[in-house]
Amino acid sequence: MGGRRSSLDRMSLLRQPLLLLARSSRVKGLVSSMPVSAGIVRSYVPGEATEDAVRATAQLVDDHLRVSLDYLGEDTLDADQAEATVQAYLDALATLSAHKLTRSAEVSVKLSAVGQAIPHHGQKLALENARTICRAARNAGTTVTLDMEDHTTTDATLATLRELRKDFPETGAVLQAYLHRTEGDCRALAYEGSRVRLCKGAYDEPAEVAFQSRLEVDKSYVRCLKVLLAGQGYPMIATHDPRMIKIASSLASRNGRDPGSYEFQMLYGIRPDEQRRLAAAGETVRVYVPYGSEWYGYLMRRLAERPQNLTFFVRSLVSKK
Numbered sequence: 064m065g066g067r068r069s070s071l072d073r074m075s076l077l078r079q080p081l082l083l084l085a086r087s088s089r090v091k092g093l094v095s096s097m098p099v100s101a102g103i104v105r106s107y108v109p110g111e112a113t114e115d116a117v118r119a120t121a122q123l124v125d126d127h128l129r130v131s132l133d134y135l136g137e138d139t140l141d142a143d144q145a146e147a148t149v150q151a152y153l154d155a156l157a158t159l160s161a162h163k164l165t166r167s168a169e170v171s172v173k174l175s176a177v178g179q180a181i182p183h184h185g186q187k188l189a190l191e192n193a194r195t196i197c198r199a200a201r202n203a204g205t206t207v208t209l210d211m212e213d214h215t216t217t218d219a220t221l222a223t224l225r226e227l228r229k230d231f232p233e234t235g236a237v238l239q240a241y242l243h244r245t246e247g248d249c250r251a252l253a254y255e256g257s258r259v260r261l262c263k264g265a266y267d268e269p270a271e272v273a274f275q276s277r278l279e280v281d282k283s284y285v286r287c288l289k290v291l292l293a294g295q296g297y298p299m300i301a302t303h304d305p306r307m308i309k310i311a312s313s314l315a316s317r318n319g320r321d322p323g324s325y326e327f328q329m330l331y332g333i334r335p336d337e338q339r340r341l342a343a344a345g346e347t348v349r350v351y352v353p354y355g356s357e358w359y360g361y362l363m364r365r366l367a368e369r370p371q372n373l374t375f376f377v378r379s380l381v382s383k384k
């Protein structure tokens with residue numbers, strides 16, 4: 064389809080540069096000097112401390128929502144930093160437990176934050192670190208979901224998932240509909256008890272491995288939804304897209320699924336009214352709540368999804384309020 068570019072297309076031209084900036088350490092240094100309280104950051108991240116995250120969790124749970132807490136950080140090449148991340152998760156789990164929130168709140172973990180990218184032994188270290196978090200989550204009465212990162216890590220992350228599930232079958236997986244391979248991965252993971260979060264995917268991926276247009280990604284998302292909702296597992300439908308939510312709801316009822324046999328997931332601060340509307344309609348809805356000081360990469364991915372927010376971002380950067 065040729066012709067004039069829609070404003071949506073023009074906006075999506077900004078996606079790739081923003082995702083490149085997400086990996087720039089120079090820009091990261093500048094932007095990270097903004098306090099987390101700065102307008103745009105605060106709209107996506109409730110704070111830096113465990114207490115901020117647990118306070119946000121309690122409020123969401125009061126509103127009949129569930130939560131997955133994400134301690135921000137990724138791509139560490141430092142084993143001590145990976146260990147500090149593990150400790151942060153143990154602290155979060157203990158605090159959730161002390162506040163009796165673990166029936167409603169789990170944690171999401173990026174393997175690259177617990178050492179996966181460290182040369183030579185990173186894969187083994189990340190598995191051991193993830194195992195420590197899974198054990199603490201189990202003891203606290205809750206679960207872990209392994210976030211999915213860029214496509215170079217997909218096989219390694221799925222291999223770690225398989226290892227973890229031997230002892231912790233409740234561990235959640237994430238699959239990204241923009242990857243060509245994902246419909247097949249959905250088939251492989253649609254077995255009984257298997258918790259699978261389906262998202263569109265947030266990284267800048269090449270055409271060899273990923274669909275490039277919105278339409279193709281959406282079509283793939285629907286194909287994956289069909290597989291997961293017809294399967295035996297527990298689908299976690301992570302999207303803010305009204306069309307995908309509608310299609311998921313009708314596929315769920317067509318497959319005779321009750322609301323408790325799957326859940327919707329959205330990010331903290333995005334479409335909060337829709338989160339509450341779905342919960343009030345009897346759906347299970349989980350909000351992904353990121354916290355901590357390493358919010359840069361996360362924020363840039365959110366801006367890449369919605370470059371309209373760039374103006375607010377630049378304004379808060381300049382005023383540094």
Ligand SMILES: Cc1cc2nc3c(=O)[nH]c(=O)nc-3n(C[C@H](O)[C@H](O)[C@H](O)COP(=O)(O)OP(=O)(O)OC[C@H]3O[C@@H](n4cnc5c(N)ncnc54)[C@H](O)[C@@H]3O)c2cc1C
Nearest residue numbers: 210211262263264265301302303304328329330351365369
């Ligand atoms: C719970 C959860 C966990 C996730 N985990 C991962 C993961 O592990 N790995 C990964 O690669 N990706 C992950 N993602 C991100 C995901 O891949 C998408 O990048 C993101 O959800 C945007 O896609 P969308 O399905 O909402 O659809 P889009 O087509 O991007 O958006 C649909 C609509 O949602 C609203 N919206 C979307 N983004 C924003 C925004 N930033 N600000 C304001 N409104 C917005 C707009 O109304 C937009 O029209 C996760 C997403 C969620 C919800």
